[in-house]
Amino acid sequence: MQNIEYNIILDTDSYKASHFLQYPPDTRGLFAYIESRGGLYPQTVFFGLQYILKRYLSQPVTMSMIDEAEVLLTAHGEPFNRAGWEHIVNCHGGMLPVEIRAVPEGMVIPTGNALVTVESTDSEVFWIASYIEDILLRVWYPLTVATQSWAIKQRILHALERTSDDPQGQIPFKLHDFGARGVSSLESAGIGGMAHLVNFMGTDTVESLRYAKAYYNAPMAGYSIPASEHSTITSWGGEGEMAAYRNMIRKFGRPDALFACVADSYDLMRAVEEMFGGGLKEEIIRSGAMIVIRPDSGDPATMAIKTVLALDAAFGSVTNTKGFKVLQYTRVIYGDGINESSIRQILMDLSEWGFSADNIAFGMGGALLQQVNRDTQRMAMKTSSVLRGDVWLDVFKDPITDPGKRSKKGRLSTYRCAADGVVRTLLVEDAADHEDLMRTVWRNGHLVVEDDLEVVRERAMLRS
Template sequence: MSAGDIASILSNPILNTDSYKASHYLQYPPEASAMFSYIESRGGRYERTLFFGLQMLLKEYLCRRVTPAMIEQAKAFFSSHGEPFNEAGWRYVVEQCGGYLPVRIRAVPEGSVVPTHNVLVTVECDDPQVFWLASYLETMLLRVWYPITVATQSWHLRKTIRAYLQKSSDDLAQLPFKLHDFGARGVSSAESAAIGGAAHLVSFMGSDTVFGVAAANHYYNETMAAFSVPAAEHSTITSWGRERETDAFRNMIARFGKPGAIVSVVSDSYDLFAALDVWGTQLKQAVLDSGATLVIRPDSGDPRTIVLQTLRALDASFGSVVNGKGRRVLNNVRVIQGDGVNPDSIATILAAMDEAGFAADNIVFGMGGALLQQINRDTQRFAMKCSAIRLGDEWHDVRKDPVTDAAKRSMKGRLTLLKHRRTGEYRTVTLPVTWDEHTVAGEWDEALVTVFESGKLLVDASLAEIRNRAHADEA
């Protein structure tokens, strides 16, 4: 199979599914005429999820027309693969629907922070000829678990860092730049870098994941979603040789040091403590004269211990000032910790710094594999399930309720999400909404909006409005 064939397969909506889905049109009751499915987080590491990423999937995959060539390609694949193929159903999509899938997708606005065990997305197809599409799209749509989980983790980490800034710093404006995305090389694919990298940017504005920044710009109407600075890697230091490490450091200041600039230099290629001594003696005046902020990156050792040792060495050489919270803020220098960074180590390092009297101003975190790769669908236990089917003209509830695992019990009925106008509480209910003493009409609003219908994207949110929604509680 040629590279061109692979590319066309990856862009074919009919093949963007699991193999067994191809046979499902033959397995539903013969009188089935419509279907309703939903997506939820059934719990997990965090009790609330930040909804993000559906717009990327819709723009990239579902706003694309199905063509006769795609049908022929899918037919050839499934025939050889051992699965039946619903050629008549897909030709109906092309000939009667203009190639666009006749499905309706509703979702909570991106940037919403919703407690788990609530419906986040609903998918409905009421066209009797292709009602099964509501389940056929599960494979593609459920991949929204990935950007949601990345965005959720970053949102919670922002809360952690913000709490320490509030306690130890006079400057909350630096918060969006305190957790930098180092994850591009640690993910499984370029697409993961793009999707996960964009998700991180709901809560932060620092990234070295180029595809993630580009995806945020492209899919969410942003001019520039994140920023970076000149930074050394080990090769740019070690290529000078150990005996010329000081020259390598000096070159970084000479090339990039200017008033207001930030220059990041990895300093543990050989001996971190010897390097810290060089920065504080031989190169100190060059740093001061440049007007730049030097950021030292220790990249080995126990993160908590190394960060404190680095801060103390820099304090001894460059000095510090005591801020309004009684914490020390280093002069002209900062630290970026990019090794062993995860949710636990971030909290541990910040707590140790606070105990030692250092403000959170002094550190930036770079997070790689733990940010974009060390998560999976079960981190937040995402699932997409059919919850209602129309047989003839009547809707019937559908649910999964295994006696062997009550946690996998699914919701039933045609579902929607309500949000209380005053408290912001969310509640999943069935349609039509029955108002009672717990859901009084006028106090609750529909939280789901129709974002896609029959090939048309109906909501095109910007990253700016998503960020505002996600962090509205900080205002």
């Protein structure tokens, strides 16, 4: 079986191949930007560009790539700019002549502001800044996952701050990534799982650890615990359900250890009340471990509170300094039907019943890594200025049928304004005395700025 080798020339939309013939003949430069035009969340957590730059833009164009692209695109019905691509190989060693600037990764930026700018640096191939739109705009995916994960983190943290004695100690493991099997590809698991790790440290998506290490220098970005699944419990048969749980306790129950048991293979309440809280109770307590019970069916809010109440009846709880109950020896993780809405409801119900958010963690799968798209945050890349002759001219669109698609004009950057501290995107010539948040991260094939994941995490911890 032959694998397809990456060809950066073909990592584009078909019609881009014809654009070099469409600009005014005196065009010598092009400037574009990427922004979130709005969307589900009023801010974005910028993340993932460094991965794209290291993974894709670091690969030089070669003559064999040009040969393949010429054959494919001409047969496909498009013109091919062989002279332009050979110029890139011969004059730039195959590296694309562009400068890319961006806000720092992990920074929380209000929507409507430029997050990335890209500018061609060679007038002979000025069109290249727009040609790579598909590659750069795929930052929408890690950015959107990181933004959703961040927004959920704020909701959970708010509940912890009201009900927990240790909000900051609890929050890193409150949302666990269960999404590996629910995404479209291994690459999506790596990218999306890594984006979630900007905000949390719990994951079962192994590929995210490899991506975080390779592209953001994180030796170990996330952690997991031993946990059962329905097959490991039901393999003991219905009559052996308690024996299956006892086996978990004996294999993983050590002082200060943490392990999880799915408990709804047959009858959740029977398992909690008669097995964990009955025949296995003393063994659980003697083990010194914390056992995490996982309900996995039914209405999430209903079953979560029923499980907590049953565990409280069996094992008891202590009341913290804020007046909320914290379970002894046990916790709950809910991972079925979990999204931002069900998390909100569960946290509200726990609080109303007098329980701390300490008692529960959440596992989120497809809703975390797959149920997002480019329109979730309305991500777009647009050209805003072209150099014609020696003059930069504004380029923009303003469709009367959709004012929301009005694009920005001119050569831009994103600033923190001196007077009020608000983040705004301004014309470069209008931004005197403002703090420029953007920095050059890539120029002509070289990564200029490289952030470790820990630095990205620190930025994301600053609330907007």
